[in-house]
Amino acid sequence: MLQLVADGLVVGSVIALGAVGLxxxxxxxxxxxxxxxxxxxxxxxxxxxxxxxxxxxxxGGVMEPLGPFSFGWQLIVAxxxxxxxxxxxxxxxxxxxxxxxxxxxxxxxxIASFGAALALRNLxxxxxxxxPEYYSREIQIAIRLVPRDVMGGLRVTPDQMLVIGLTLVLxxxxxxxxxxxxxxxxxxxxxxxxxxxxVAGVDVEGVIRATWVIGAALAxxxxxxxxxxxxIRPMLGFDLLLPLFAAAILGxxxxxxxxxxxxxxxGLAESLSVPLVGAExxxxxxxxxxxxxxxxxxxxxxxxxx
Amino acid sequence: xxxxxxxxxxxxxxxxxLPILRGASLSVAPGEIVALLGPNGAGKSTLVxxxxxxxxxxxxxxxxGGRDITGLAAHRxxxxxxxxxxxxxxxxxxxxxxxxxxxxxxxxxxxxxxDLGRMFELFPDLDRQRKLxxxxxxxxxxxxxxxxxxxxASPSVLMLDEPSAGLSPxxxxxxxxxxxxxxxTGVTIxxxxxxxxxxxAIADRAVVLVEGRERLEGPAAELVNDPRMAALYxxxxx
Amino acid sequence: MEILPVLNYLAFFxxxxxxxxxxxxxxxxxxxxxxxxxxxxxxxxAVGAYASAILTGPPEPERFGGxxxxxxxxxxxxxxxxxxxxxxxAVAALRLREDYLAITTFGIAVVIQLVATNAQGLTGGxxxxxxxxxxxxxxxxxxxxxxxxxxGLVALVLGLAWWALERLVASPWGRVLRAIREDELxxxxxxKRAAAFRLQSFVIGCMLMGLAGALYxxxxxxxxPEDFLPILTFQIWAMLIVGGSGNNAxxxxxxxxxxxxxxxxxxxxxxxxxxAEQARGAALQxxxxxxxxxxxxxxxxxxxxxxxATVSRHAGKD
Numbered sequence: 001m002l003q004l005v006a007d008g009l010v011v012g013s014v015i016a017l018g019a020v021g022l023x024x025x026x027x028x029x030x031x032x033x034x035x036x037x038x039x040x041x042x043x044x045x046x047x048x049x050x051x052x053x054x055x056x057x058x059x060g061g062v063m064e065p066l067g068p069f070s071f072g073w074q075l076i077v078a079x080x081x082x083x084x085x086x087x088x089x090x091x092x093x094x095x096x097x098x099x100x101x102x103x104x105x106x107x108x109x110x111i112a113s114f115g116a117a118l119a120l121r122n123l124x125x126x127x128x129x130x131x132p133e134y135y136s137r138e139i140q141i142a143i144r145l146v147p148r149d150v151m152g153g154l155r156v157t158p159d160q161m162l163v164i165g166l167t168l169v170l171x172x173x174x175x176x177x178x179x180x181x182x183x184x185x186x187x188x189x190x191x192x193x194x195x196x197x198x199v200a201g202v203d204v205e206g207v208i209r210a211t212w213v214i215g216a217a218l219a220x221x222x223x224x225x226x227x228x229x230x231x232i233r234p235m236l237g238f239d240l241l242l243p244l245f246a247a248a249i250l251g252x253x254x255x256x257x258x259x260x261x262x263x264x265x266x267g268l269a270e271s272l273s274v275p276l277v278g279a280e281x282x283x284x285x286x287x288x289x290x291x292x293x294x295x296x297x298x299x300x301x302x303x304x305x306x
Numbered sequence: 307x308x309x310x311x312x313x314x315x316x317x318x319x320x321x322x323x324l325p326i327l328r329g330a331s332l333s334v335a336p337g338e339i340v341a342l343l344g345p346n347g348a349g350k351s352t353l354v355x356x357x358x359x360x361x362x363x364x365x366x367x368x369x370x371g372g373r374d375i376t377g378l379a380a381h382r383x384x385x386x387x388x389x390x391x392x393x394x395x396x397x398x399x400x401x402x403x404x405x406x407x408x409x410x411x412x413x414x415x416x417x418x419x420x421d422l423g424r425m426f427e428l429f430p431d432l433d434r435q436r437k438l439x440x441x442x443x444x445x446x447x448x449x450x451x452x453x454x455x456x457x458x459a460s461p462s463v464l465m466l467d468e469p470s471a472g473l474s475p476x477x478x479x480x481x482x483x484x485x486x487x488x489x490x491t492g493v494t495i496x497x498x499x500x501x502x503x504x505x506x507a508i509a510d511r512a513v514v515l516v517e518g519r520e521r522l523e524g525p526a527a528e529l530v531n532d533p534r535m536a537a538l539y540x541x542x543x544x
Numbered sequence: 545m546e547i548l549p550v551l552n553y554l555a556f557f558x559x560x561x562x563x564x565x566x567x568x569x570x571x572x573x574x575x576x577x578x579x580x581x582x583x584x585x586x587x588x589x590a591v592g593a594y595a596s597a598i599l600t601g602p603p604e605p606e607r608f609g610g611x612x613x614x615x616x617x618x619x620x621x622x623x624x625x626x627x628x629x630x631x632x633x634a635v636a637a638l639r640l641r642e643d644y645l646a647i648t649t650f651g652i653a654v655v656i657q658l659v660a661t662n663a664q665g666l667t668g669g670x671x672x673x674x675x676x677x678x679x680x681x682x683x684x685x686x687x688x689x690x691x692x693x694x695x696g697l698v699a700l701v702l703g704l705a706w707w708a709l710e711r712l713v714a715s716p717w718g719r720v721l722r723a724i725r726e727d728e729l730x731x732x733x734x735x736k737r738a739a740a741f742r743l744q745s746f747v748i749g750c751m752l753m754g755l756a757g758a759l760y761x762x763x764x765x766x767x768x769p770e771d772f773l774p775i776l777t778f779q780i781w782a783m784l785i786v787g788g789s790g791n792n793a794x795x796x797x798x799x800x801x802x803x804x805x806x807x808x809x810x811x812x813x814x815x816x817x818x819x820a821e822q823a824r825g826a827a828l829q830x831x832x833x834x835x836x837x838x839x840x841x842x843x844x845x846x847x848x849x850x851x852x853a854t855v856s857r858h859a860g861k862d
Contacts, residue, residue: 119834201384201413
């Protein structure tokens with residue numbers, strides 16, 4: 001039981017990071033971006049390449065693990081580089097595709113994102129192949145936090161704890177950005193009322209670019225987290241897309257706090273449902289959550305507006 | 307003397323082939339309050355929106371203090387010194403009163419910024435509600451915040467789209483008194499109004515727009531009793 | 545060069561194109577005429593294929609179904625079950641903002657894929673369902689003549705679907721659909737009835753997809769989860785967008801055209817690339833089609849044929 005909760009928190013962290021980006025683009029660009037999952041995949045694979053690059057540059061080509069973790073400082077650098085590259089990728093896709101469709105129907109953007117997602121996913125497959133990849137082959141010893149006779153016990157690896165911790169730090173940083181900085185206020189203002197934002201002096205195209213950068217960078221970091229705790233596959237992001245949408249809608253579109261809470265709820269629900277429905281159906285749990293929230297409270301837990 | 311704001315032969319509209327503005331011109335002198343009047347559908351709102359960069363201008367010129375600002379993006383207008391208060395949804399309902407003003411202030415160059423403390427002196431009601439979400443303000447307070455938000459960027463010209471809409475007569479009086487006080491700080495005002503009587507009471511001059519063109523203009527005091535006013539309004543209704 | 549293999553391949557190609565055309569017609573009713581965005585096409589096709597296979601197939605000890613019912617019953621069952629799945633989705637998502645329907649249909653396709661892969665007792669799991677009966681195979685054998693006969697059957701179904709949709713779209717029902725899509729004011733004034741119209745359109749479209757799934761199952765005689773991956777949804781969308789949505793002729797033309805591009809590029813990859821590189825080549829094929837969709841959306845958003853001008857687009861604009 002405790003073990004399932006811990007696993008749920010790790011998965012929930014990844015979902016939360018992705019869902020935050022989704023809810024930001026959804027509220028500011030006003031469309032459901034089916035490509036958000038692919039930014040996770042690209043982030044994870046970019047980090048494979050940047051890690052190889054960093055290791056080659058720093059000499060030796062081997063990564064000495066950092067303390068109790070399975071990876072060295074080089075992966076942190078690689079992750080930041082991957083986040084930057086993914087942000088650039090998002091800006092390029094926006095410039096090539098979404099920017100040209102913004103004046104039209106919102107649903108055209110959804111179709112476009114659906115097409116872009118498929119292209120991006122298969123491009124990864126083309127470039128990196130379909131075999132799973134890993135950042136590190138180090139075997140990690142899980143730390144036993146709770147003995148086996150108390151609610152089934154609890155073992156967590158240092159990597160998993162780091163993922164949960166870093167997610168919380170990132171979310172606090174984002175919350176600070178949105179409430180305390182001019183960019184954050186401009187983003188919230190644009191989400192509320194784009195026309196008024198322009199009249200008030202907000203460069204809306206600039207806000208849109210910032211939104212892509214933040215959303216894609218968070219997705220990339222989430223993708224690297226998946227790579228650290230599980231493995232890197234071309235379907236990594238696609239398989240997370242449904243949980244991402246479920247979390248964003250559960251939290252209420254546009255609410256960052258909601259997306260985080262929604263992410264952890266969906267992660268926990270998936271994890272806790274495994275003994276009931278079996279591991280093969282855990283992805284269906286996200287769908288059940290989605291249908292439930294749409295029927296009962298379509299504005300989400302934190303969404304106020306109709 | 308250079309006009310604070312001048313629009314010359316503006317043609318424009320939302321969709322190509324469907325013009326709403328058909329060569330509208332008007333000029334506002336520094337320090338004036340000018341009321342832009344006219345029957346429903348005359349294009350009053352569209353004209354100020356076109357000046358603010360929200361509606362495409364197909365031909366004609368918009369000059370602000372002698373500088374050509376035609377066709378600039380809406381957010382650039384603010385930096386040039388042209389303020390605009392839309393008619394509805396004119397505050398960021400999800401931001402607090404203070405955040406509404408902080409955002410507007412932070413977006414303009416430092417030398418343009420007006421001290422927020424002075425803004426709260428001008429609008430004491432808002433001072434007491436600093437932390438409140440703007441969406442929870444009353445109609446009158448909301449209108450004050452919308453004006454304050456535009457003033458923070460210290461515009462040389464402030465355009466307002468029907469600030470009296472949805473307010474009780476008493477509140478209209480309060481808001482318009484405040485607009486006079488704003489003018490007395492040196493801001494030129496162009497006021498789109500449906501409420502002819504109230505508008506003429508505070509305006510120096512008025513321009514009447516019909517079917518996308520100016521048809522009548524003159525000192526507000528003279529237009530109050532001008533029979534041509536009623537004719538223009540009635541003519542459009544018929 | 546022998547002529548028969550070429551003709552046989554052509555018949556094969558036409559059967560598939562015809563089946564895709566039925567799916568595209570269903571999607572056109574939803575998107576082209578009603579403005580409903582369905583990202584779960586593959587899921588509804590799968591429901592139809594599995595339903596008909598289970599109803600008509602021979603009994604299997606390990607699996608539910610195998611009722612050995614007539615094929616026509618299987619097809620009706622396929623339409624019915626796809627319609628039920630569509631109804632469930634529509635009730636949850638149709639009354640909400642339009643992209644929630646996209647997300648929900650995406651979700652149900654994922655779940656259907658999970659069931660197809662894992663519910664071995666129902667769907668045969670990853671190995672799928674074999675020996676799905678083929679109509680007239682006793683009389684005609686499995687050669688070219690049978691392919692031709694099945695092509696005739698597909699053409700008949702496609703023709704019937706086309707005729708029914710054209711009638712439907714021209715009827716008062718169809719005019720209301722377009723009014724709802726074009727004019728929010730009209731939709732608002734219809735209120736609850738607008739929601740009912742949308743629901744009907746969505747369910748009928750999905751029933752056509754289910755029927756197409758059954759057509760596919762009884763032609764190939766064998767279905768497995770990988771026949772109904774999201775790429776199928778994507779192909780149908782490509783067909784509709786290329787041909788021009790809101791136009792039945794466009795949907796059918798798009799189906800034949802995109803399927804031709806797809807087949808030719810697929811054959812090219814098989815011919816040109818070494819065996820080890822085939823998977824990568826297939827990935828690149830999908831990338832190119834994805835880019836094609838995006839390019840058409842940007843450059844020629846109405847597709848090749850575009851929409852027939854039946855309703856004024858500028859009605860009621862203030």
